[in-house]
Amino acid sequence: MAQTSASPDVATRALPATWTTNLHLSSDTGLLQEGLDALEGYRKKDPNKVVVRFRAIGNAPIMRQNFYKITVSNRFQAVIQFLRKELGWKAGEPLYTYINMAFSPAPDDTVSNLFKSFATDGHLIVNYSTTAAWG
Amino acid sequence: MSTYGARQAPSAFSTPASITLFRRLTWEGTVPLEIRVDAKELPANSDRGLECYFMQAPRVSYLPLLMPEIKRFLMDVVFDEAAGKMLKEEDWWFERDDGSLLKWHWPIGLLYDNSIISASIRLSPSPSSAMAQTVPLRLILHLASPPTDKLLLSPSADSCKQAFMGQLKEADFIRWGNTKRMTGLRKAEQDGIWEGIKERRLPVSIYLVGFTSNPTSPPTTDNFDDYWRVASKVTPTTSPTRSYSPPPPPSSASVHARPPSADPNAAAPDRDGAYSVRSVPVRIYLPEGPVLQDLVPPVLEDGGPHTLATFLSTHLPLLFPPERSPSSRTLAYPLVQGVLCPPEAEMAWLGACMAGADGWVNVCIGLSKQGVR
Numbered sequence: 001m002a003q004t005s006a007s008p009d010v011a012t013r014a015l016p017a018t019w020t021t022n023l024h025l026s027s028d029t030g031l032l033q034e035g036l037d038a039l040e041g042y043r044k045k046d047p048n049k050v051v052v053r054f055r056a057i058g059n060a061p062i063m064r065q066n067f068y069k070i071t072v073s074n075r076f077q078a079v080i081q082f083l084r085k086e087l088g089w090k091a092g093e094p095l096y097t098y099i100n101m102a103f104s105p106a107p108d109d110t111v112s113n114l115f116k117s118f119a120t121d122g123h124l125i126v127n128y129s130t131t132a133a134w135g
Numbered sequence: 136m137s138t139y140g141a142r143q144a145p146s147a148f149s150t151p152a153s154i155t156l157f158r159r160l161t162w163e164g165t166v167p168l169e170i171r172v173d174a175k176e177l178p179a180n181s182d183r184g185l186e187c188y189f190m191q192a193p194r195v196s197y198l199p200l201l202m203p204e205i206k207r208f209l210m211d212v213v214f215d216e217a218a219g220k221m222l223k224e225e226d227w228w229f230e231r232d233d234g235s236l237l238k239w240h241w242p243i244g245l246l247y248d249n250s251i252i253s254a255s256i257r258l259s260p261s262p263s264s265a266m267a268q269t270v271p272l273r274l275i276l277h278l279a280s281p282p283t284d285k286l287l288l289s290p291s292a293d294s295c296k297q298a299f300m301g302q303l304k305e306a307d308f309i310r311w312g313n314t315k316r317m318t319g320l321r322k323a324e325q326d327g328i329w330e331g332i333k334e335r336r337l338p339v340s341i342y343l344v345g346f347t348s349n350p351t352s353p354p355t356t357d358n359f360d361d362y363w364r365v366a367s368k369v370t371p372t373t374s375p376t377r378s379y380s381p382p383p384p385p386s387s388a389s390v391h392a393r394p395p396s397a398d399p400n401a402a403a404p405d406r407d408g409a410y411s412v413r414s415v416p417v418r419i420y421l422p423e424g425p426v427l428q429d430l431v432p433p434v435l436e437d438g439g440p441h442t443l444a445t446f447l448s449t450h451l452p453l454l455f456p457p458e459r460s461p462s463s464r465t466l467a468y469p470l471v472q473g474v475l476c477p478p479e480a481e482m483a484w485l486g487a488c489m490a491g492a493d494g495w496v497n498v499c500i501g502l503s504k505q506g507v508r
Contacts, residue, residue, distance in 0.1 A: 035467055095215060
Protein backbone atom coordinates (compact mmCIF):
# COMPACT_ATOMS: atom_id res chain seq x y z
CA MET A 1 0.00 0.00 0.00
CA ALA A 2 1.74 3.13 1.20
CA GLN A 3 5.21 1.77 0.64
CA THR A 4 5.13 1.94 -3.13
CA SER A 5 4.29 5.60 -3.47
CA ALA A 6 5.29 7.29 -0.22
CA SER A 7 8.57 5.88 0.96
CA PRO A 8 10.99 8.68 -0.03
CA ASP A 9 8.88 11.24 1.77
CA VAL A 10 7.88 9.29 4.86
CA ALA A 11 11.49 8.48 5.58
CA THR A 12 12.42 12.09 6.18
CA ARG A 13 9.23 13.64 7.49
CA ALA A 14 7.03 12.48 10.34
CA LEU A 15 3.34 12.31 9.60
CA PRO A 16 1.31 14.80 11.60
CA ALA A 17 0.13 13.58 14.97
CA THR A 18 -3.51 14.36 14.24
CA TRP A 19 -4.19 11.19 12.29
CA THR A 20 -1.49 8.90 13.56
CA THR A 21 -1.10 9.18 17.33
CA ASN A 22 -3.53 6.37 18.04
CA LEU A 23 -2.53 3.93 15.31
CA HIS A 24 -0.30 1.76 17.42
CA LEU A 25 -2.19 1.72 20.68
CA SER A 26 -4.53 -0.97 21.87
CA SER A 27 -7.62 -1.93 19.94
CA ASP A 28 -10.77 -0.13 20.92
CA THR A 29 -14.10 -1.47 19.70
CA GLY A 30 -15.86 1.57 21.20
CA LEU A 31 -13.91 3.81 18.85
CA LEU A 32 -14.85 1.76 15.81
CA GLN A 33 -18.51 1.80 16.90
CA GLU A 34 -18.37 5.58 17.19
CA GLY A 35 -16.97 5.75 13.66
CA LEU A 36 -19.61 3.33 12.35
CA ASP A 37 -22.37 5.44 13.91
CA ALA A 38 -20.94 8.54 12.24
CA LEU A 39 -20.68 6.66 8.94
CA GLU A 40 -24.39 5.76 9.13
CA GLY A 41 -25.13 9.47 8.91
CA TYR A 42 -23.71 9.49 5.39
CA ARG A 43 -25.38 6.27 4.27
CA LYS A 44 -28.98 7.51 4.50
CA LYS A 45 -30.58 7.83 1.10
CA ASP A 46 -31.32 11.46 0.30
CA PRO A 47 -35.07 11.59 -0.57
CA ASN A 48 -34.79 15.02 -2.25
CA LYS A 49 -35.57 15.43 -5.92
CA VAL A 50 -34.04 17.70 -8.51
CA VAL A 51 -35.09 18.73 -11.99
CA VAL A 52 -33.39 16.87 -14.81
CA ARG A 53 -33.86 18.44 -18.21
CA PHE A 54 -33.38 16.29 -21.34
CA ARG A 55 -32.21 17.82 -24.58
CA ALA A 56 -32.05 15.96 -27.88
CA ILE A 57 -28.96 16.30 -30.05
CA GLY A 58 -28.83 15.76 -33.81
CA ASN A 59 -31.36 13.24 -35.05
CA ALA A 60 -32.46 12.02 -31.63
CA PRO A 61 -36.25 12.18 -31.12
CA ILE A 62 -37.55 15.05 -29.02
CA MET A 63 -39.51 14.18 -25.87
CA ARG A 64 -42.99 15.58 -25.30
CA GLN A 65 -42.03 16.46 -21.78
CA ASN A 66 -38.39 17.24 -21.06
CA PHE A 67 -38.47 18.24 -17.38
CA TYR A 68 -38.51 15.45 -14.83
CA LYS A 69 -38.06 15.43 -11.09
CA ILE A 70 -35.68 12.64 -10.18
CA THR A 71 -34.65 11.47 -6.72
CA VAL A 72 -31.03 12.48 -6.15
CA SER A 73 -29.97 9.12 -4.71
CA ASN A 74 -30.52 7.53 -8.15
CA ARG A 75 -27.48 6.56 -10.14
CA PHE A 76 -26.97 8.07 -13.57
CA GLN A 77 -27.60 4.58 -14.95
CA ALA A 78 -31.21 4.91 -13.71
CA VAL A 79 -31.51 8.21 -15.59
CA ILE A 80 -30.26 6.52 -18.77
CA GLN A 81 -32.73 3.66 -18.31
CA PHE A 82 -35.59 6.10 -17.68
CA LEU A 83 -34.69 8.05 -20.81
CA ARG A 84 -34.52 4.88 -22.92
CA LYS A 85 -37.96 3.85 -21.65
CA GLU A 86 -39.49 7.26 -22.38
CA LEU A 87 -38.05 7.17 -25.89
CA GLY A 88 -39.21 3.60 -26.43
CA TRP A 89 -35.60 2.57 -27.16
CA LYS A 90 -35.00 -1.15 -27.54
CA ALA A 91 -32.09 -2.91 -25.86
CA GLY A 92 -29.02 -2.63 -28.06
CA GLU A 93 -30.18 0.55 -29.83
CA PRO A 94 -27.40 3.09 -29.29
CA LEU A 95 -28.07 6.11 -27.10
CA TYR A 96 -25.29 8.42 -25.92
CA THR A 97 -25.86 10.65 -22.92
CA TYR A 98 -23.89 13.72 -21.86
CA ILE A 99 -23.92 16.39 -19.19
CA ASN A 100 -23.77 20.03 -20.34
CA MET A 101 -22.87 19.03 -23.91
CA ALA A 102 -19.43 18.14 -22.59
CA PHE A 103 -18.87 14.65 -21.15
CA SER A 104 -20.43 11.28 -20.33
CA PRO A 105 -20.50 10.66 -16.60
CA ALA A 106 -19.78 7.25 -15.09
CA PRO A 107 -23.03 5.28 -14.91
CA ASP A 108 -22.53 4.63 -11.19
CA ASP A 109 -22.27 8.30 -10.28
CA THR A 110 -25.33 9.64 -8.47
CA VAL A 111 -27.72 12.35 -9.61
CA SER A 112 -26.87 14.10 -6.34
CA ASN A 113 -23.15 14.31 -7.13
CA LEU A 114 -23.75 15.39 -10.72
CA PHE A 115 -26.31 18.00 -9.70
CA LYS A 116 -24.00 19.54 -7.08
CA SER A 117 -21.15 19.89 -9.55
CA PHE A 118 -22.87 20.57 -12.86
CA ALA A 119 -26.36 22.03 -12.37
CA THR A 120 -27.19 24.99 -14.61
CA ASP A 121 -29.88 27.40 -13.33
CA GLY A 122 -31.15 24.75 -10.95
CA HIS A 123 -31.41 22.04 -13.63
CA LEU A 124 -29.19 19.11 -14.46
CA ILE A 125 -29.01 19.16 -18.25
CA VAL A 126 -28.73 15.76 -19.91
CA ASN A 127 -28.10 15.74 -23.67
CA TYR A 128 -28.86 12.59 -25.63
CA SER A 129 -27.85 11.52 -29.08
CA THR A 130 -28.07 8.48 -31.31
CA THR A 131 -24.44 8.93 -32.35
CA ALA A 132 -21.33 9.77 -30.33
CA ALA A 133 -21.25 13.55 -30.00
CA TRP A 134 -18.65 14.55 -27.44
CA GLY A 135 -16.56 11.37 -27.32
CA MET B 136 -3.95 35.40 -8.63
CA SER B 137 -3.92 37.79 -5.68
CA THR B 138 -5.42 35.36 -3.17
CA TYR B 139 -2.57 32.96 -3.77
CA GLY B 140 -0.09 35.72 -2.95
CA ALA B 141 -1.54 35.88 0.55
CA ARG B 142 -0.19 32.43 1.33
CA GLN B 143 2.78 31.83 3.50
CA ALA B 144 6.15 30.85 2.10
CA PRO B 145 5.69 28.33 -0.68
CA SER B 146 6.08 24.74 0.35
CA ALA B 147 9.07 22.72 -0.77
CA PHE B 148 6.50 20.24 -2.09
CA SER B 149 5.47 22.75 -4.76
CA THR B 150 8.77 23.15 -6.57
CA PRO B 151 8.77 21.82 -10.14
CA ALA B 152 11.10 19.02 -9.04
CA SER B 153 8.78 17.98 -6.20
CA ILE B 154 5.75 18.07 -8.45
CA THR B 155 7.49 15.82 -10.95
CA LEU B 156 8.59 13.52 -8.14
CA PHE B 157 5.10 13.10 -6.67
CA ARG B 158 3.58 12.66 -10.12
CA ARG B 159 6.14 9.97 -10.82
CA LEU B 160 5.48 8.24 -7.50
CA THR B 161 1.77 8.29 -8.29
CA TRP B 162 2.38 6.96 -11.78
CA GLU B 163 4.74 4.22 -10.61
CA GLY B 164 2.60 3.08 -7.69
CA THR B 165 1.62 -0.58 -7.85
CA VAL B 166 -0.54 -2.84 -5.73
CA PRO B 167 -0.31 -6.61 -5.17
CA LEU B 168 -3.16 -8.72 -6.54
CA GLU B 169 -3.98 -12.35 -5.87
CA ILE B 170 -6.27 -13.72 -8.56
CA ARG B 171 -7.97 -17.03 -7.92
CA VAL B 172 -10.37 -18.71 -10.30
CA ASP B 173 -13.62 -19.70 -8.57
CA ALA B 174 -12.99 -23.36 -7.79
CA LYS B 175 -16.56 -24.29 -8.69
CA GLU B 176 -16.12 -22.86 -12.18
CA LEU B 177 -12.78 -24.38 -13.10
CA PRO B 178 -13.21 -26.36 -16.31
CA ALA B 179 -12.62 -30.09 -16.30
CA ASN B 180 -8.98 -31.26 -16.26
CA SER B 181 -7.65 -27.93 -14.93
CA ASP B 182 -4.48 -28.01 -12.89
CA ARG B 183 -6.03 -27.27 -9.51
CA GLY B 184 -2.78 -26.73 -7.70
CA LEU B 185 -1.97 -23.65 -9.75
CA GLU B 186 -5.24 -21.77 -10.09
CA CYS B 187 -3.88 -18.76 -8.22
CA TYR B 188 -2.01 -15.95 -9.97
CA PHE B 189 -0.06 -13.21 -8.20
CA MET B 190 0.83 -9.94 -9.85
CA GLN B 191 1.93 -6.41 -9.04
CA ALA B 192 -0.51 -4.16 -10.91
CA PRO B 193 -0.12 -0.44 -11.65
CA ARG B 194 -2.47 1.78 -9.64
CA VAL B 195 -3.31 3.78 -12.77
CA SER B 196 -4.34 0.70 -14.77
CA TYR B 197 -7.69 -1.05 -15.10
CA LEU B 198 -8.81 -4.66 -14.79
CA PRO B 199 -9.71 -5.05 -18.49
CA LEU B 200 -6.10 -4.13 -19.33
CA LEU B 201 -4.78 -6.94 -17.10
CA MET B 202 -7.00 -9.57 -18.69
CA PRO B 203 -4.59 -10.55 -21.50
CA GLU B 204 -1.84 -11.33 -18.97
CA ILE B 205 -4.19 -13.23 -16.65
CA LYS B 206 -5.71 -15.12 -19.55
CA ARG B 207 -2.30 -16.07 -20.90
CA PHE B 208 -1.33 -17.53 -17.53
CA LEU B 209 -4.57 -19.48 -17.17
CA MET B 210 -4.44 -20.83 -20.71
CA ASP B 211 -0.78 -21.79 -20.47
CA VAL B 212 -0.70 -23.25 -17.00
CA VAL B 213 -4.12 -23.99 -15.53
CA PHE B 214 -6.77 -24.82 -18.09
CA ASP B 215 -6.84 -27.94 -20.15
CA GLU B 216 -6.31 -26.84 -23.76
CA ALA B 217 -9.64 -28.07 -25.10
CA ALA B 218 -11.61 -26.76 -22.12
CA GLY B 219 -9.85 -23.39 -22.29
CA LYS B 220 -10.95 -22.88 -25.87
CA MET B 221 -14.59 -23.18 -24.82
CA LEU B 222 -14.35 -20.26 -22.40
CA LYS B 223 -15.53 -16.81 -23.48
CA GLU B 224 -13.45 -14.00 -22.06
CA GLU B 225 -16.37 -11.55 -22.27
CA ASP B 226 -18.14 -13.64 -19.61
CA TRP B 227 -15.32 -13.24 -17.09
CA TRP B 228 -15.72 -10.94 -14.10
CA PHE B 229 -14.10 -10.26 -10.76
CA GLU B 230 -15.35 -10.30 -7.21
CA ARG B 231 -13.50 -9.39 -4.02
CA ASP B 232 -13.10 -12.23 -1.52
CA ASP B 233 -15.77 -10.58 0.64
CA GLY B 234 -18.30 -10.91 -2.18
CA SER B 235 -18.32 -7.34 -3.52
CA LEU B 236 -18.14 -6.74 -7.25
CA LEU B 237 -15.15 -5.09 -8.87
CA LYS B 238 -16.08 -2.49 -11.44
CA TRP B 239 -14.28 -2.55 -14.76
CA HIS B 240 -14.00 1.22 -14.97
CA TRP B 241 -12.44 1.94 -11.55
CA PRO B 242 -8.64 2.40 -11.47
CA ILE B 243 -6.91 -0.55 -9.80
CA GLY B 244 -5.39 1.69 -7.11
CA LEU B 245 -8.90 2.83 -6.21
CA LEU B 246 -10.15 -0.77 -6.05
CA TYR B 247 -7.26 -1.57 -3.72
CA ASP B 248 -7.79 1.43 -1.43
CA ASN B 249 -11.49 0.62 -1.27
CA SER B 250 -10.67 -2.87 -0.06
CA ILE B 251 -8.45 -1.37 2.66
CA ILE B 252 -11.17 0.95 3.94
CA SER B 253 -13.81 -1.80 3.71
CA ALA B 254 -11.62 -3.95 5.95
CA SER B 255 -11.28 -1.01 8.34
CA ILE B 256 -14.95 -1.21 9.35
CA ARG B 257 -14.78 -4.88 10.32
CA LEU B 258 -13.50 -6.25 13.58
CA SER B 259 -10.71 -8.48 12.42
CA PRO B 260 -8.53 -10.63 14.70
CA SER B 261 -5.53 -8.36 14.15
CA PRO B 262 -6.95 -4.89 13.57
CA SER B 263 -3.67 -3.25 12.79
CA SER B 264 -2.68 -5.58 9.98
CA ALA B 265 -4.37 -3.61 7.21
CA MET B 266 -2.29 -0.54 7.97
CA ALA B 267 0.88 -2.27 9.05
CA GLN B 268 1.65 -4.48 6.11
CA THR B 269 0.92 -4.79 2.46
CA VAL B 270 -1.55 -7.53 1.78
CA PRO B 271 -2.63 -8.53 -1.69
CA LEU B 272 -6.09 -7.63 -2.87
CA ARG B 273 -7.73 -11.03 -3.16
CA LEU B 274 -9.81 -11.35 -6.29
CA ILE B 275 -12.02 -14.21 -7.36
CA LEU B 276 -12.26 -14.63 -11.10
CA HIS B 277 -15.58 -15.99 -12.32
CA LEU B 278 -15.73 -17.51 -15.77
CA ALA B 279 -19.47 -17.32 -16.42
CA SER B 280 -22.73 -15.43 -15.79
CA PRO B 281 -21.50 -11.85 -15.29
CA PRO B 282 -23.97 -9.65 -13.34
CA THR B 283 -24.08 -7.16 -16.22
CA ASP B 284 -26.65 -4.89 -14.56
CA LYS B 285 -24.28 -4.27 -11.64
CA LEU B 286 -21.00 -4.14 -13.55
CA LEU B 287 -22.58 -1.44 -15.78
CA LEU B 288 -19.93 -1.55 -18.47
CA SER B 289 -18.65 -4.33 -20.68
CA PRO B 290 -15.19 -5.71 -19.88
CA SER B 291 -13.65 -4.62 -23.18
CA ALA B 292 -10.61 -2.36 -23.28
CA ASP B 293 -12.52 -0.10 -25.64
CA SER B 294 -15.42 0.60 -23.27
CA CYS B 295 -12.82 1.10 -20.53
CA LYS B 296 -11.17 3.72 -22.73
CA GLN B 297 -14.49 5.49 -23.31
CA ALA B 298 -15.12 5.60 -19.56
CA PHE B 299 -11.57 6.86 -18.94
CA MET B 300 -11.89 9.66 -21.50
CA GLY B 301 -15.27 10.56 -19.97
CA GLN B 302 -13.61 10.91 -16.57
CA LEU B 303 -10.81 13.09 -17.99
CA LYS B 304 -13.39 15.37 -19.60
CA GLU B 305 -15.50 15.51 -16.45
CA ALA B 306 -12.38 16.48 -14.47
CA ASP B 307 -11.62 19.18 -17.05
CA PHE B 308 -15.17 20.52 -16.72
CA ILE B 309 -14.88 20.51 -12.92
CA ARG B 310 -11.67 22.53 -13.12
CA TRP B 311 -12.62 25.14 -15.70
CA GLY B 312 -16.36 24.95 -16.33
CA ASN B 313 -15.73 23.69 -19.86
CA THR B 314 -13.79 20.95 -21.63
CA LYS B 315 -11.83 23.19 -23.99
CA ARG B 316 -8.47 21.87 -22.83
CA MET B 317 -9.47 18.27 -23.48
CA THR B 318 -11.25 18.93 -26.76
CA GLY B 319 -8.28 21.10 -27.79
CA LEU B 320 -6.05 18.03 -27.77
CA ARG B 321 -5.47 16.39 -31.12
CA LYS B 322 -6.92 12.90 -31.54
CA ALA B 323 -3.40 11.45 -31.50
CA GLU B 324 -2.76 13.18 -28.16
CA GLN B 325 -6.03 11.92 -26.63
CA ASP B 326 -5.24 8.40 -27.81
CA GLY B 327 -1.69 8.83 -26.51
CA ILE B 328 -2.92 9.40 -22.96
CA TRP B 329 -4.81 6.11 -23.07
CA GLU B 330 -1.93 4.29 -24.71
CA GLY B 331 0.24 5.49 -21.82
CA ILE B 332 -2.11 3.77 -19.37
CA LYS B 333 -2.44 0.65 -21.48
CA GLU B 334 1.29 0.16 -21.81
CA ARG B 335 1.85 0.95 -18.13
CA ARG B 336 0.55 -2.56 -17.39
CA LEU B 337 3.68 -4.10 -18.81
CA PRO B 338 6.31 -5.03 -16.26
CA VAL B 339 9.29 -2.68 -16.34
CA SER B 340 11.60 -5.51 -17.35
CA ILE B 341 9.77 -5.92 -20.67
CA TYR B 342 10.73 -2.43 -21.74
CA LEU B 343 13.76 -2.12 -23.94
CA VAL B 344 16.04 0.74 -23.10
CA GLY B 345 16.30 3.05 -26.08
CA PHE B 346 12.77 2.23 -27.22
CA THR B 347 11.69 5.79 -26.47
CA SER B 348 10.52 7.98 -29.32
CA ASN B 349 12.27 11.12 -28.07
CA PRO B 350 16.05 10.76 -28.47
CA THR B 351 16.83 13.77 -26.23
CA SER B 352 15.09 12.33 -23.16
CA PRO B 353 16.91 9.86 -20.94
CA PRO B 354 16.02 6.21 -21.50
CA THR B 355 12.70 5.51 -19.83
CA THR B 356 11.59 2.33 -18.21
CA ASP B 357 7.93 3.30 -18.27
CA ASN B 358 5.94 5.87 -20.22
CA PHE B 359 5.59 8.49 -17.51
CA ASP B 360 7.05 11.15 -19.82
CA ASP B 361 4.81 10.11 -22.70
CA TYR B 362 1.72 10.35 -20.51
CA TRP B 363 2.68 13.69 -18.94
CA ARG B 364 3.73 15.26 -22.23
CA VAL B 365 0.01 15.33 -23.04
CA ALA B 366 -1.48 15.32 -19.54
CA SER B 367 0.43 18.48 -18.57
CA LYS B 368 -1.67 20.33 -21.16
CA VAL B 369 -4.82 19.61 -19.16
CA THR B 370 -3.52 19.24 -15.59
CA PRO B 371 -2.67 22.47 -13.74
CA THR B 372 0.52 22.67 -11.75
CA THR B 373 1.36 24.46 -8.49
CA SER B 374 4.78 25.87 -9.20
CA PRO B 375 5.11 28.71 -6.65
CA THR B 376 7.43 30.86 -8.74
CA ARG B 377 4.55 31.72 -11.00
CA SER B 378 2.70 33.86 -8.52
CA TYR B 379 5.66 36.01 -7.59
CA SER B 380 7.31 36.69 -10.91
CA PRO B 381 6.16 37.22 -14.48
CA PRO B 382 6.43 34.20 -16.75
CA PRO B 383 9.84 33.71 -18.32
CA PRO B 384 10.18 34.89 -21.91
CA PRO B 385 9.30 32.04 -24.26
CA SER B 386 12.77 31.05 -25.30
CA SER B 387 13.35 27.59 -26.62
CA ALA B 388 16.26 27.09 -24.23
CA SER B 389 14.13 27.43 -21.09
CA VAL B 390 11.44 25.18 -22.49
CA HIS B 391 13.85 22.38 -23.21
CA ALA B 392 15.55 22.73 -19.84
CA ARG B 393 12.40 21.71 -18.00
CA PRO B 394 10.89 18.27 -17.58
CA PRO B 395 7.67 17.93 -19.59
CA SER B 396 5.41 17.95 -16.53
CA ALA B 397 6.71 21.37 -15.46
CA ASP B 398 6.38 22.85 -18.92
CA PRO B 399 4.79 26.27 -18.41
CA ASN B 400 1.72 27.28 -20.35
CA ALA B 401 3.49 30.18 -21.95
CA ALA B 402 0.71 32.74 -22.26
CA ALA B 403 -0.82 33.20 -18.80
CA PRO B 404 0.57 30.82 -16.21
CA ASP B 405 -1.37 32.26 -13.25
CA ARG B 406 -4.70 31.82 -14.96
CA ASP B 407 -3.88 28.21 -15.69
CA GLY B 408 -2.39 27.33 -12.31
CA ALA B 409 -3.69 24.80 -9.80
CA TYR B 410 -4.84 27.61 -7.48
CA SER B 411 -6.87 29.26 -10.27
CA VAL B 412 -9.20 26.39 -11.08
CA ARG B 413 -12.90 26.69 -10.33
CA SER B 414 -12.74 23.44 -8.43
CA VAL B 415 -10.41 20.49 -7.86
CA PRO B 416 -11.76 17.14 -9.16
CA VAL B 417 -12.15 15.19 -5.91
CA ARG B 418 -14.31 12.27 -4.85
CA ILE B 419 -14.70 10.92 -1.33
CA TYR B 420 -15.08 7.16 -1.00
CA LEU B 421 -16.60 5.91 2.24
CA PRO B 422 -16.19 2.25 3.27
CA GLU B 423 -18.72 0.25 1.21
CA GLY B 424 -20.13 3.50 -0.18
CA PRO B 425 -21.41 6.05 -0.79
CA VAL B 426 -19.19 8.14 -3.08
CA LEU B 427 -19.44 11.88 -2.52
CA GLN B 428 -18.56 14.62 -4.96
CA ASP B 429 -18.96 18.38 -4.71
CA LEU B 430 -17.21 21.52 -5.87
CA VAL B 431 -13.85 21.92 -4.10
CA PRO B 432 -12.44 25.43 -4.59
CA PRO B 433 -8.63 25.51 -4.27
CA VAL B 434 -8.70 28.76 -2.27
CA LEU B 435 -11.17 29.57 0.51
CA GLU B 436 -13.06 32.85 0.87
CA ASP B 437 -10.50 34.17 3.36
CA GLY B 438 -7.80 33.80 0.70
CA GLY B 439 -6.13 30.84 2.38
CA PRO B 440 -5.58 27.52 0.65
CA HIS B 441 -8.28 24.87 0.99
CA THR B 442 -6.66 22.14 3.06
CA LEU B 443 -7.60 18.49 3.37
CA ALA B 444 -8.52 19.10 7.03
CA THR B 445 -11.00 21.84 6.07
CA PHE B 446 -12.34 19.78 3.19
CA LEU B 447 -12.99 16.73 5.38
CA SER B 448 -14.53 18.65 8.28
CA THR B 449 -16.81 20.45 5.81
CA HIS B 450 -18.03 17.33 4.03
CA LEU B 451 -17.73 14.71 6.78
CA PRO B 452 -18.20 16.67 10.04
CA LEU B 453 -19.37 13.55 11.90
CA LEU B 454 -16.13 11.72 11.11
CA PHE B 455 -13.81 14.77 11.09
CA PRO B 456 -15.34 17.22 13.63
CA PRO B 457 -14.40 20.84 12.86
CA GLU B 458 -13.86 21.66 16.54
CA ARG B 459 -11.35 19.22 17.96
CA SER B 460 -10.52 19.25 21.61
CA PRO B 461 -7.16 17.80 22.67
CA SER B 462 -8.98 14.83 24.22
CA SER B 463 -11.17 14.06 21.21
CA ARG B 464 -10.42 10.83 19.41
CA THR B 465 -9.57 10.33 15.78
CA LEU B 466 -12.45 8.42 14.22
CA ALA B 467 -11.24 8.19 10.64
CA TYR B 468 -8.27 8.70 8.33
CA PRO B 469 -7.90 9.68 4.65
CA LEU B 470 -5.94 7.71 2.05
CA VAL B 471 -4.94 9.23 -1.28
CA GLN B 472 -3.15 6.83 -3.66
CA GLY B 473 -2.74 4.53 -0.67
CA VAL B 474 -0.92 7.23 1.30
CA LEU B 475 -2.08 8.50 4.67
CA CYS B 476 -2.31 12.21 3.88
CA PRO B 477 -1.50 15.01 6.34
CA PRO B 478 -4.37 17.36 7.27
CA GLU B 479 -2.48 20.42 5.99
CA ALA B 480 -2.20 18.97 2.48
CA GLU B 481 -3.70 21.50 0.10
CA MET B 482 -6.48 20.37 -2.22
CA ALA B 483 -4.92 22.21 -5.18
CA TRP B 484 -1.61 20.43 -4.56
CA LEU B 485 -3.36 17.06 -4.32
CA GLY B 486 -5.07 17.83 -7.63
CA ALA B 487 -1.74 18.66 -9.27
CA CYS B 488 0.38 15.84 -7.83
CA MET B 489 -1.75 13.01 -6.42
CA ALA B 490 -4.61 12.74 -8.91
CA GLY B 491 -4.99 9.49 -10.79
CA ALA B 492 -4.30 9.29 -14.51
CA ASP B 493 -7.97 10.15 -15.09
CA GLY B 494 -7.46 13.52 -13.35
CA TRP B 495 -9.40 12.67 -10.17
CA VAL B 496 -8.19 12.83 -6.58
CA ASN B 497 -9.77 9.86 -4.81
CA VAL B 498 -9.91 10.34 -1.04
CA CYS B 499 -10.70 7.00 0.61
CA ILE B 500 -11.86 7.19 4.22
CA GLY B 501 -11.05 4.38 6.65
CA LEU B 502 -12.19 4.06 10.26
CA SER B 503 -9.72 4.00 13.15
CA LYS B 504 -9.80 1.00 15.42
CA GLN B 505 -7.27 1.99 18.02
CA GLY B 506 -7.36 5.06 20.15
CA VAL B 507 -6.92 6.80 23.43
CA ARG B 508 -9.57 8.62 25.36
